[in-house]
Amino acid sequence: MNQFVFLKPEFPEIYEEAYKAFRLAYPDPRTACFYARRALELTVNWLYKHDNSLNLPYQDNLSALIHEPTFKTLVGQAVFNKARIIIKLGNQAVHSSKPISINDATIAVQELFHVTYWLAHTYGRSSQPDPKLTFDPNVLPKTAPVPKQTIEQLQKLETQLQERDEKLSTLLADKNALDEELKQLRASIAAVKKANTSQPDPHDYSEAQTRDIFIDLLLKEVGWPLDQPRDREFEVTGMPNSSEQGFVDYVLWGDDGKPLGLVEAKRTRNDPLEGN
Known part of the structure; x- marks a missing residue:
């Protein structure tokens, strides 16, 4: 069709x-x-x-x-x-x-x-x-x-x-x-x-999907392949909520397996300091 x-x-x-x-x-x-x-x-x-x-x-x-x-x-x-x-x-x-x-x-x-x-x-x-x-x-x-x-x-x-x-x-x-x-x-x-x-x-x-797609493109453009499950929606603990659990939108990993950077996707009208 x-x-x-x-x-x-x-x-x-x-x-x-x-x-x-x-x-x-x-x-x-x-x-x-x-x-x-x-x-x-x-x-x-x-x-x-x-x-x-x-x-x-x-x-x-x-x-x-x-x-x-x-x-x-x-x-x-x-x-x-x-x-x-x-x-x-x-x-x-x-x-x-x-x-x-x-x-x-x-x-x-x-x-x-x-x-x-x-x-x-x-x-x-x-x-x-x-x-x-x-x-x-x-x-x-x-x-x-x-x-x-x-x-x-x-x-x-x-x-x-x-x-x-x-x-x-x-x-x-x-x-x-x-x-x-x-x-x-x-x-x-x-x-x-x-x-x-x-x-x-x-x-x-x-x-929201479009925002995520655009971030993917930008990160891939500068060399982050984002081809592993751990690269997106990485679960973390110690968050300021009742379960103390949360997710990081993107984790950029170094060759040694340690995280080099974290990326949070936000609506442009939201304060970047706000939590999910």
Whole structure:
């Protein structure tokens, strides 16, 4: 079952790239991560082109676009963090020779699912995704009719797509010069957005899971493999609670088997000195 079909009626270009990521997660994880980032890039570009609440940053690369304060306010922390994960995995796929696992690709596709669900829920004009829709990794196709892509092939494709894409900085440099059709479209979309966001969004964006995934990626990036059970949720005693027991989110072990560091995952709105 294609889990991105809800995009097809109103966001066909994004759908095409998301579907490529979806069908390649198992047979070609590296390329799946590339297309997940590509679908995110198209999503972000769509938002900047059509939502007049966004301010274009000085640079229009993907990282700069998602870190622009008006963008972060628009999408919220959960969707923003998912975008960061997709970008990080996509960049690793294209610019690093390190292996990209099926799990990496599944995470990229999963996070893309949530981002594009938010897009369709917020801006869908004729239809919105079913609120009960959830991501199911078990339906990811296990085979594909196309051969795996090499890093060199993906880098070449990346360059070709960048050359082809419409430059946001050129399109939106002068909002006063926007053509009348785009102005009318923006006004229409603003009305749709207002109506859609006036209703509660019951979708579970799995914020806690996303936070843990991002920490995993950061730690692995600097050399901590996190491939042992003791690396996560390590039980400790002497905690200030009735049972005097608790768990450390991450333990970073030295070669001598002794802990070098502890990492606690917290919501950004929580005081880091608070206990679990």
